[in-house]
Amino acid sequence: MIKIQEYRPQSFIDFTKEENVQAYQDALKKVRAELVGRHYPMVINGERVDTAEKLTSLNPCDTNEVVGTTAKATIEDAERALQGAWTAFESWKKWDMDARARVLLKAAAILKRRRLEACALMSIEVGKNYAEADVEVAEAIDFLEYYARSAMKYSGFGSSETTWFEGEENGLMSIPLGVGVSISPWNFPCAIFIGMAAAPIVVGNCVIVKPAEDAGLIAGFMVDIMLEAGLPAGVLQFLPGVGKEIGEYLTTHAKTRFITFTGSRAVGLHINEVAAKVQPGQKWIKRVIMELGGKDGMIVDETADLDVAVTAAVQGAFGFNGQKCSAMSRLIVVDSVYDDVVNAFVKRAGALKVGTGEENANVTAVVNQMSFDKIKSYLEIAPDEGKVLLGGNATGEANGKQGYYVQPTIVGDVKRESRLAQEEIFGPVVSVIRARDWQDALDIANSTEYGLTGGVCSASRERLEQARAEFEVGNLYFNRKITGAIVGVQPFGGYNMSGTDSKAGGPDYLANFMQLKTVTERW
Ligand SMILES: NC(=O)c1ccc[n+]([C@@H]2O[C@H](COP(=O)([O-])OP(=O)(O)OC[C@H]3O[C@@H](n4cnc5c(N)ncnc54)[C@H](O)[C@@H]3O)[C@@H](O)[C@H]2O)c1
Numbered sequence: 001m002i003k004i005q006e007y008r009p010q011s012f013i014d015f016t017k018e019e020n021v022q023a024y025q026d027a028l029k030k031v032r033a034e035l036v037g038r039h040y041p042m043v044i045n046g047e048r049v050d051t052a053e054k055l056t057s058l059n060p061c062d063t064n065e066v067v068g069t070t071a072k073a074t075i076e077d078a079e080r081a082l083q084g085a086w087t088a089f090e091s092w093k094k095w096d097m098d099a100r101a102r103v104l105l106k107a108a109a110i111l112k113r114r115r116l117e118a119c120a121l122m123s124i125e126v127g128k129n130y131a132e133a134d135v136e137v138a139e140a141i142d143f144l145e146y147y148a149r150s151a152m153k154y155s156g157f158g159s160s161e162t163t164w165f166e167g168e169e170n171g172l173m174s175i176p177l178g179v180g181v182s183i184s185p186w187n188f189p190c191a192i193f194i195g196m197a198a199a200p201i202v203v204g205n206c207v208i209v210k211p212a213e214d215a216g217l218i219a220g221f222m223v224d225i226m227l228e229a230g231l232p233a234g235v236l237q238f239l240p241g242v243g244k245e246i247g248e249y250l251t252t253h254a255k256t257r258f259i260t261f262t263g264s265r266a267v268g269l270h271i272n273e274v275a276a277k278v279q280p281g282q283k284w285i286k287r288v289i290m291e292l293g294g295k296d297g298m299i300v301d302e303t304a305d306l307d308v309a310v311t312a313a314v315q316g317a318f319g320f321n322g323q324k325c326s327a328m329s330r331l332i333v334v335d336s337v338y339d340d341v342v343n344a345f346v347k348r349a350g351a352l353k354v355g356t357g358e359e360n361a362n363v364t365a366v367v368n369q370m371s372f373d374k375i376k377s378y379l380e381i382a383p384d385e386g387k388v389l390l391g392g393n394a395t396g397e398a399n400g401k402q403g404y405y406v407q408p409t410i411v412g413d414v415k416r417e418s419r420l421a422q423e424e425i426f427g428p429v430v431s432v433i434r435a436r437d438w439q440d441a442l443d444i445a446n447s448t449e450y451g452l453t454g455g456v457c458s459a460s461r462e463r464l465e466q467a468r469a470e471f472e473v474g475n476l477y478f479n480r481k482i483t484g485a486i487v488g489v490q491p492f493g494g495y496n497m498s499g500t501d502s503k504a505g506g507p508d509y510l511a512n513f514m515q516l517k518t519v520t521e522r523w
């Protein structure tokens with residue numbers, strides 16, 4: 001077994017220190033000189049292969065800027081990648097678990113050295129500010145480090161415990177599934193992208209990775225690191241392309257053994273449906289692991305520390321412009337403290353600066369035109385569904401730059417059953433809902449079809465214990481923000497329509513990508 005230190009999450013960079021801000025700005029210059037304008041081809045069977053058509057990544061904070069391009073895979077490319085991955089599987093599955101884990105550890109080491117480059121690239125490609133980009137790259141390093149260590153417990157015959165039985169040897173072997181497809185979103189294009197690839201790979205599977213259309217460059221950057229770390233040809237097939245085309249082809253394909261998907265509820269449910277249909281020649285029931293959207297609520301009751309609650313609300317709602325599945329999009333406040341909480345929340349959110357990721361603004365542009373239009377459509381109905389207390393406009397401009405800018409928006413007295421209170425908007429828009437009392441607040445919190453993150457700000461032990469038992473979410477937080485789960489510390493995944501609760505960054509996550517074989521030998 002490899003001798004390595006116990007897993008410890010990465011610490012975050014302190015951007016209150018001038019030298020760290022300077023280092024970030026130097027990285028932005030380096031990335032602008034070396035990565036912006038670059039083209040990433042596909043990687044199939046270890047070869048870089050290009051396509052006639054390309055996908056273009058735009059800077060959302062300055063839509064006049066093309067950040068770079070990737071190949072746009074065709075159905076034929078997808079077929080070749082799938083067949084090639086099955087060939088690679090024949091040898092990769094026989095690699096020693098430690099040897100596979102070593103590739104992840106090496107990739108983590110390279111990423112640590114290139115940490116600020118990865119951050120800077122995301123500031124330009126998806127508009128993350130410094131802290132948001134840093135937290136994400138730290139998470140990507142953590143996934144690699146954590147899954148490498150987790151894999152070791154599945155090494156060898158009898159790696160899972162069975163009960164002793166006289167006269168026999170019994171053992172439970174964990175074996176990889178085969179070739180799967182990993183389809184990722186643009187909002188965590190480094191951490192989720194690499195976490196969903198590294199986990200199946202380290203336990204012996206081969207994976208076709210299909211990044212989101214808006215974030216192909218950071219995905220290409222991460223693939224380069226995995227290859228530099230020594231991943232053999234065909235184990236990780238990089239297939240940038242359009243979800244509705246190659247994503248659809250691969251999820252429907254008879255030779256796809258598993259699908260790991262993170263993205264919207266609509267696409268996730270569609271994939272779940274097509275994957276369930278058995279295709280001619282298909283030998284297995286496809287395993288589907290999916291993490292979807294959220295409409296996450298945080299309750300503030302009359303016993304809460306107001307300052308703690310408002311800080312948690314601002315961080316949870318507006319971090320990366322509310323473009324997190326975990327974002328606090330519903331603030332549920334009990335009537336007796338409603339005015340105090342909401343006034344303080346509006347005041348604090350009103351001080352947030354809107355601008356580019358590169359300028360390290362608090363709130364930057366949302367990712368693309370479709371997202372901008374969708375958020376705008378919710379802002380249009382906001383005055384009918386509540387009282388707009390802050391923002392309310394999709395300006396499309398900030399500090400002279402054209403981009404997908406939306407003002408931080410707070411809508412008060414939103415009705416609990418309204419669209420604003422029930423549908424995932426995925427932008428800097430918060431619905432505040434007035435509850436009669438604590439029990440009413442908990443009922444409102446549980447009144448959506450989602451169940452990803454949730455929070456309670458309260459000093460009442462009794463209420464916290466009730467929420468621990470009754471708040472229906474996969475990740476529940478007390479007296480802090482409801483975003484920012486750390487690998488190994490807060491395993492992440494949702495209930496109900498938020499997903500299959502696979503708990504990325506948790507102790508059992510790798511089991512999603514293995515099948516168990518019980519072997520008995522009578523002596
Ligand atoms: N629960 C979580 O852990 C988690 C984490 C991040 C994001 N999300 C969710 O992701 C969503 C935002 O991401 P998005 O806009 O990229 O989501 P999306 O569903 O639009 O796209 C996700 C991926 O699916 C692909 N895709 C689209 N149609 C497809 C099809 N028919 N077949 C196969 N693949 C297809 C896309 O190309 C993309 O790579 C939000 O709903 C957010 O809550 C959830």
Ligand SMILES: N[C@@H](CCC=O)C(=O)O
Nearest residue numbers: 324325326483484485492
């Ligand atoms: N894991 C992240 C959210 C990922 C979804 O967008 C968090 O905990 O905030």
